[in-house]
Amino acid sequence: MEHTPASAESTGSGPRSAPPTGAAHAGGRHEHRWLILAVIGIAQLMVVLDATIVNIALPSAQADLGFSDGNRQWIVTAYALAFGSLLLLGGRIADLVGRKAVFLVGLAGFAAASALGGAATSFGMLVVARALQGAFGALLAPAALSLLTTTFTDPKERAKAFGIYGAIAGVGGAVGLLLGGVLTEYLDWRWCLYVNLIFAVVAMIGGARLLHGGRPADRPRLDVPGTVLVTVGLFCIVYGFSNAETHAWGDVLTWGFLLAGGALLIVFAWWQTRAPHPLLPLRVVLDRDRGASYLAMFIAGAGMFGVFLFLTYYLQQVLRYSPVSTGVAFLPLVACMIASSIFTTNVLVPRYGAKPIVPLGMILAAAAMVWLTALDAESTYAAHVMPPTLVQGIGMGLIFATAMNLATSGIAAHDAGVASAMVNTSQQVGGSIGTALLNTLATTAAANYLVGKEPTPQVKAQAAIESYATAYWWSAAFFAIGFVVTLVLYRPGPPRHLAVVGESAVHVG
Structure with missing residues (x-):
């Protein structure tokens, strides 16, 4: 048993860290902690799925509001810009004002922005609503993760909680595709925004009743x-x-x-x-495990779009799946990721640590990407699409659940918000970079394939398949880089779990 101040654990030196406050009670156990996890999970799912749920609705929204193909990207970009650029500020505001207050304000604002977008009568109104969603999401996401960090301080319970939370964060994109397809096909594209009101109201009622203030006594200045x-x-x-x-x-x-x-x-x-x-103390990012976790989230965020984006194109444009059928096709991946996340944080990480687990996840994800390059116009779902997506789900579960847990483990209470924001920032910026790079590479591959060929429907279809394969190869390269980075950076052996005992931070390891 090693007695070490939390901030000293992060940097090797520095002032003694205060234990988490506000949400931890009775020896680090909150009386309603599992209900709190449900509330936080609902809020996180809402934020994550909103990055993809609108993609399915875009063609219908474009036809309804009459905006051009060139303007269509701004419905997605407005959200990403506000969310990605304001996350660190949102995390620090949670540390300054109080996590519960920021969490509830983020929920209320996100719901209001969603209602505005659902009622949009013009392109400009919809873009403004999406930007507001991103801004309030930047308040909500880090507050949610920091609430989870300070609520679950018992190592075993923390592992379970982060396994579930990591699965939600990882599969939210796939859930967004499914839900967006169902809502667009059977109701109206506006319900892809209105549905957030249901999530937000449920989370607000639960948060108002169950959460404590969560504001540390030694609040940082802005x-x-x-x-x-x-x-x-x-x-x-x-x-x-x-x-x-x-x-x-x-x-x-x-x-x-x-x-x-x-x-x-x-x-x-x-x-x-x-x-x-x-704003971002170096003690937060210079710890080896924490820094490796941020890089893992960044790389996984960039690479996983090879599945969610281009496999969606393949299923709809080559295999002619409907939006709903496309979403259903991702459910096996979702199931594998949830099972992998929970098993990883409860069994594997406490026994072996992150060093073998996250690199293994990167290798599995890379292998799944290479496997997907074999898809062609004659491929079938059961024999050719589902097997690599199952491997991908297992690999992503190993990465996300472990990285999220270690990225916030042992953090001082007054840094919990900004440390949580770094997790979301890493994934969001990685996703933006990955989407842009893979789109560009795929488009170039398709154009090169068409050079000198008659643009028949068959040739165009093969050009699309070549572009998807290119994206899969580059996604595999991202994950291969992630394997090397995480293998080098993560410490060997089980992590030093943080427990709060009296007024001191105790690490067991």
Whole structure:
């Protein structure tokens, strides 16, 4: 048994960390902790699925509101821009104001923005609503994860909770495809937004009744220069990669924003070493396990779009699946990911640690991507599509559940919000980069295949299959890089779980 202050655990030195407060009671056990997990899970599912549920509704929304193909991407981009650029600020606001208050405000704002979008009568109104969804989602997501972190401090219960939460975060995109297909096909595209009101009301009622304030006594002050630098920097990065999906990489709006965003993030990192009250204290990211977890979320976020995005195209455009059938086709992946997440955090990580688990997940995900490159116009779901998606689900469960747990383990109460925000930021920025890169590579592959060929329907279909295979190969490359990175960075052996005993932080390992 090793007695170590939490912040010292993070950096090897530094002031003694306060134990988590507000949500931990009776030896770290909240009396309604499993109901709280249900509330947090509903809120997280709402935020994650909203990144994909609207994709299915876009053609219907476009026909209804009459906007052009060129403007269509802004329905997705507006959400990603606001969400990705404001996450770190949202996490720090949760530390400053109180996690319960920020959680409830985020829910209320997200619901209101969803109602606005569902009632949209113009393209501009819908874009504004999506941007507001992203902004309130940036408040909600880190507050939810930090509430989970401070509610579950018992190592065994924390493992179960993070297994479930990791599964929700990972499968939300697939659930969004299924739910979006059902709502669009049987009701109306507007219900892809209105459905959030149901999630939000249930979570708000539960949160108001069950949650405690969750505001640490030693509240940090807001780092205004750091906030401006990282918010604008992340905005530029997400915008640059989003712009690359529809414009050339040589377009000034692509490389210019990427260059500006990179420069601002470098200045932000420098400022964090000198700021009296840094927005993202280096003790949060310099711990090996925590830093490896953030990188794992970033890489997995980039790579998994090879499944959700291009396999969706394949099922609908090549195999001619309906939106609902496409969503159903992802259910085996969802089931495997949930089972893998829960088994990993409860059995594997406590025994072996993250070092063998996350790299194994990366290898399985990479293998699944390579397997998918064999798909062609004659492939069938049961024999050719489902087997690699089952492997993918197992691999993603190993990655997400473990990385989310270790990314927030042993964190000081006054850093819980910003540490949680880094998890979401890593996944969101990774997803934006992965989507842009894979779209560009796939489009180029299709164009190269068509050179010198008669553009018959069969040739066009084969060009599409070639583009999907290219995306799968590059996704496999992302996961292969993730294997190397996580194998090198994660500490060997079981993690040093945090328990709160009296006024000291105790690590058992």
